[in-house]
Amino acid sequence: MGTAEEDYNFVFKVVLIGESGVGKTNLLSRFTRNEFNHDSRTTIGVEFSTRTVMVGNAMVKAQIWDTAGLERYRAITSAYYRGAVGALLVFDITKHQTYDVVERWLKELYDHAEATIIVMLVGNKTDLAQAREVPTEEAKMFAENNGLLFIETSALDSTNVEQAFETILRDIFSKVQKQQQRSPQDNAVSLSSENPHGGSQTPEEKRACCISL
Amino acid sequence: MSGGGGPRQRGGGSAERPPPGRRREELLGSKRKQKLLLIHQALTSDPVAVETLRGAAVSEGGLLTDEIRRKVWPKLLSVNVYNLPPKPGRAVRQNHKDYTQVQLDVSRSTRRFPQGMRAEQRQVLQEQLIDLILNILRAHPELHYYQGYHDIAVTLLLVAGERLGSALLEKLSTHHLRDFMDPTMDSTKHILNYLMPILQRESLRLHDFMLRAEVGTIFALSWLITWYGHVLTSFPHILRLYDFFLASHPLMPVYFAAVVRPTAVLSPGPQPPVERCPQPRPARGAEVSPCSPLP
Numbered sequence: 001m002g003t004a005e006e007d008y009n010f011v012f013k014v015v016l017i018g019e020s021g022v023g024k025t026n027l028l029s030r031f032t033r034n035e036f037n038h039d040s041r042t043t044i045g046v047e048f049s050t051r052t053v054m055v056g057n058a059m060v061k062a063q064i065w066d067t068a069g070l071e072r073y074r075a076i077t078s079a080y081y082r083g084a085v086g087a088l089l090v091f092d093i094t095k096h097q098t099y100d101v102v103e104r105w106l107k108e109l110y111d112h113a114e115a116t117i118i119v120m121l122v123g124n125k126t127d128l129a130q131a132r133e134v135p136t137e138e139a140k141m142f143a144e145n146n147g148l149l150f151i152e153t154s155a156l157d158s159t160n161v162e163q164a165f166e167t168i169l170r171d172i173f174s175k176v177q178k179q180q181q182r183s184p185q186d187n188a189v190s191l192s193s194e195n196p197h198g199g200s201q202t203p204e205e206k207r208a209c210c211i212s213l
Numbered sequence: 214m215s216g217g218g219g220p221r222q223r224g225g226g227s228a229e230r231p232p233p234g235r236r237r238e239e240l241l242g243s244k245r246k247q248k249l250l251l252i253h254q255a256l257t258s259d260p261v262a263v264e265t266l267r268g269a270a271v272s273e274g275g276l277l278t279d280e281i282r283r284k285v286w287p288k289l290l291s292v293n294v295y296n297l298p299p300k301p302g303r304a305v306r307q308n309h310k311d312y313t314q315v316q317l318d319v320s321r322s323t324r325r326f327p328q329g330m331r332a333e334q335r336q337v338l339q340e341q342l343i344d345l346i347l348n349i350l351r352a353h354p355e356l357h358y359y360q361g362y363h364d365i366a367v368t369l370l371l372v373a374g375e376r377l378g379s380a381l382l383e384k385l386s387t388h389h390l391r392d393f394m395d396p397t398m399d400s401t402k403h404i405l406n407y408l409m410p411i412l413q414r415e416s417l418r419l420h421d422f423m424l425r426a427e428v429g430t431i432f433a434l435s436w437l438i439t440w441y442g443h444v445l446t447s448f449p450h451i452l453r454l455y456d457f458f459l460a461s462h463p464l465m466p467v468y469f470a471a472v473v474r475p476t477a478v479l480s481p482g483p484q485p486p487v488e489r490c491p492q493p494r495p496a497r498g499a500e501v502s503p504c505s506p507l508p
Binding site for chain 2: 020021039040041042043045046068070072073075076079080099
């Protein structure tokens with residue numbers, strides 16, 4: 001990453017959500033560092049990583065927020081959905097229970113994120129094909145009916161991980177472009193991330209960060 | 214920016230030159246002996262000199278060895294070692310609502326066990342850890358499991374074993390960790406919010422920087438609720454901190470966060486992305502590095 005990290009045209013905030021133990025942290029480490037850890041420790045609260053990728057003709061810095069899956073952390077993690085332009089809703093294809101609650105996760109997301117957020121349903125752990133409990137078609141159908149992108153991945157053997165992130169980033173990018181064409185002056189405001197901890201800042205100060213360069 | 218200021222000068226100020234290695238070791242050795250003696254005297258006096266033990270736990274080097282910790286930690290928590298609970302046993306697992314989650318978290322905690330420990334031995338301890346945790350939860354239905362509780366429990370288990378570990382964990386759970394074990398994390402969030410005002414007094418520059426960066430206080434959540442056990446890789450460091458926290462007010466981990474944060478954020482090198490840019494950023498004219506850390 002190094003200096004290339006600093007060279008980007010867009011920052012897209014993407015959140016990783018889903019039940020505890022479905023592989024969110026390993027999907028993230030596979031994407032940002034090409035690493036997989038068999039005893040990846042529990043995520044407590046929220047952690048995040050970034051990776052800058054080329055999308056179309058622009059450098060996009062994906063700022064990916066990995067969240068704890070456990071119910072009791074929801075009140076803390078959901079505050080971090082705000083300002084996200086994309087979400088990967090992950091379930092474990094070998095544990096039907098993690099798929100059964102996808103609808104609840106969606107509701108949670110739409111309650112706290114902007115309505116325009118792009119959501120991708122991700123069935124992880126395809127390397128454990130012999131233990132599959134959620135048929136691909138079933139999840140695919142659900143995604144279609146709910147206007148979600150859909151993909152199956154394996155963070156362990158890398159299958160489709162790159163593709164999952166690239167697809168959602170591309171979708172977000174084309175949405176941003178459309179929005180820019182419609183109101184070129186406005187985009188920074190309409191897509192800006194908000195402060196989940198109360199607005200102690202003035203818009204001027206915020207601007208000092210990125211806009212008025 | 215580490216050390217706050219320009220590059221550190223080597224060999225400057227000959228009057229303060231440290232003693233040669235040998236002499237330094239001897240000094241440390243005699244200090245250590247003094248401390249061991251002090252702790253021994255405090256433990257054998259009648260009644261036990263708890264305040265002296267508290268001082269020893271806080272001061273340089275902490276409680277020095279696990280053998281001493283096994284004697285002093287119970288005193289710091291008023292745990293009666295002559296009346297310890299029995300070993301938890303497997304029965305605690307039956308139909309417990311948190312069993313699956315505890316098992317999931319414990320199985321993912323192999324890094325918390327000493328490097329080089331045989332896998333079979335570690336697995337035995339992991340099973341004990343599950344029982345230890347569920348035993349407390351079963352005895353106290355008002356306490357709710359949180360991810361990170363296992364980080365505290367494993368530290369106690371590794372130092373004190375099943376029976377003493379269980380007694381220590383119970384005391385901590387009903388006192389120091391009590392707020393984290395509410396049905397919701399509201400109290401925990403509230404406690405985390407103490408961080409910013411404390412930081413404001415400790416380092417106004419950092420405080421203002423963090424407000425500007427809009428990072429919130431969530432980064433310190435695991436520090437607080439695991440007493441840093443989740444994020445530190447060195448077990449001796451974790452134990453040194455546990456000595457300190459066991460001898461201090463339950464809010465000490467928050468104060469501690471305000472002290473470690475300046476070096477973590479203001480030092481150069483790879484950092485958590487503390488910037489949160491409004492997006493997108495204009496493609497051209499970016500002479501100034503966006504969201505740059507403090508000058």
